[in-house]
Amino acid sequence: MTGNSTLSYFILGAYMYTGPLRYLYFMLTVMLYIVIVISNSSLIVVICMNRSLHEPMYLFLCSLFVNELYGSTGLFPFLLLQVLSDIHTVSKPLCFLQIFCLYTYANVEFCNLAIMSYDRYLAICFPLQYNTRMTSNKAVIFIILIWFYSFGKFLITLSLNIRLTLCGNIINSVVCRNYLIVKLACSDTEVNNIYGLFAIFVSITVPLFPILFSYTKILKVCFSGSKQTRQKAVSTCTPHLVSLLNFSFGCCFEILQSRFDMKRVPNVLRIVLSLYFVILQPLLNPVMFGFQMSKIRNTCKHIFFCKMLSGHKDPMQM
Template sequence: MINSTQVPYFILSAYFDTGLFKYLCFMIVMSLYVLIVGSNLLLIVVICMNRSLHEPMYLFLCSLFVNELVGSSGLFPFLLVQILSDSHTVSAPLCFLQIFCLYSYVNVQFCNLAVMSYDRYLAICCPLQYNTRMTCNKAVIFIAVLWFYSCVKVLITLSLSIRLTFCGNILNSLNCSNYLVVKLACSDTEVNNIYGLFGVVLTILVPLLPILFSYMRILRVCFSGSKQTRQKAVSTCTPHLTSLLNFSFGCCFEIIQSRFDMTGVPRALRIFLSLYFLIIQPLLNPIMFGLQMSKIRNTCKRILCYKMLTCYKDTM
């Protein structure tokens, strides 16, 4: 029995030998990472540099895109190293750092989507009061609170896990998971289990309440309002609802495959389900919000046209 601070490394047993195909896998994963970083970074720059986009809705989107960069950077560089490695091990400090990044990403994402749903409720149900009830200063406070709340919550989870003693160091996963780390413990994990259950409730229930409240009010306005109101609500809420449902399903996939026996499911499908919410969500959101939000779309077009015109003049 060894203390967690003395555990030199954890072994990730979900990787398997792919031979020369590992280089193909490396290129695919690298391409996805570059695409995610490029698309999210582009929209962050567009929102920050354009004063017309300095509005609460776009500030929340900027927070969402920053969080996706954090989550992707917590997974992809690690994944790329493991794909090329012959011994799939990770040092204990790096493992806990990855847990912090990925768990913070999940918590911030849910809270950010909850705040965005409240913002959409104010825009649709209280349009005349929107500019006074949701200002940029209030949006910044919301963003600061949700990031602080999420990081503190995850830090408490990690502090409880680091104190444990372990009887093994093999994780049946592609990346570090706090749930799997706690399962290796020899010491008493009652506090971890209680706080883990409490943490899941907080992660789901705290964002769920404003989401349900907001969409119940939005639906009420849609059913009692005009056709124009319904069209505005649909165009405004579709990207947010799609993002919310996609992320929720992805998290459900991860919970199911990590906590239940999935030996009857093909390994490739298990791997895809375990990484779904960390890959598809950061890919989907920039495309969805970038195409749906006319201000972002038009700003991107102006930037591209300006760049093309500048390049053309330089060649003349």
């Protein structure tokens, strides 16, 4: 198939015939998606319902959980259809929509974690001034800027890609990827490549600066501070650091998968590594932040314990 005017769909070439195992993969994917939706949605509800959690740190967490639902929804329903299908094709509009969802998800995630690191820096290094330096209104403004910045940046990428003349429609992946579609172009891609490099540079350096700055200051305070200060820093920063490292590893796996030949790696493992950042991250964050932070954990216990008690009392009253 040649020419952009006749191209209406892409073929996803990374899928292999799995026979009856497709139903096992389907059930595993469904279970993962259900766990992600329930865990992240529950924590969003908990934060929204409890006014004592309407603080900057929990507002950033709420944005993070919303982003996990957004990214997962851009992947899992599509993946479920492909797992059961014998013909692994995707329409051109849906392919570009998925690229937009997955790339904006990754950008929002990294920026959200970056601003959370700055929030932790203020809480640890300026505990007495924290409430004036980081207010709920400022947190909301940061969150809005993160989402608008991510969406705006990738709208430009999408508009540049849509104009390309494509001379092929086979993508060696299980999902649509921006880099692989640009490789199919037989028209001039100089503008796409220049903007792509610029977007990658900005996507990495903009969030990385507050992360490095914040943790450098936090480490300095820990080494010069008291034991109590160090304990507070460890308990506060550990969930964030684990989440940040997990996401960074996932992005590295995705880059390795798309840029280098990994045919020697088993196909299933190759697929998992390429989707690691959008599968493991939404699973890990509710565990790290929801169960490690005592205030959220206690609120969850209170809400669900009260519901259980009321559920036991109703039959008695009847």
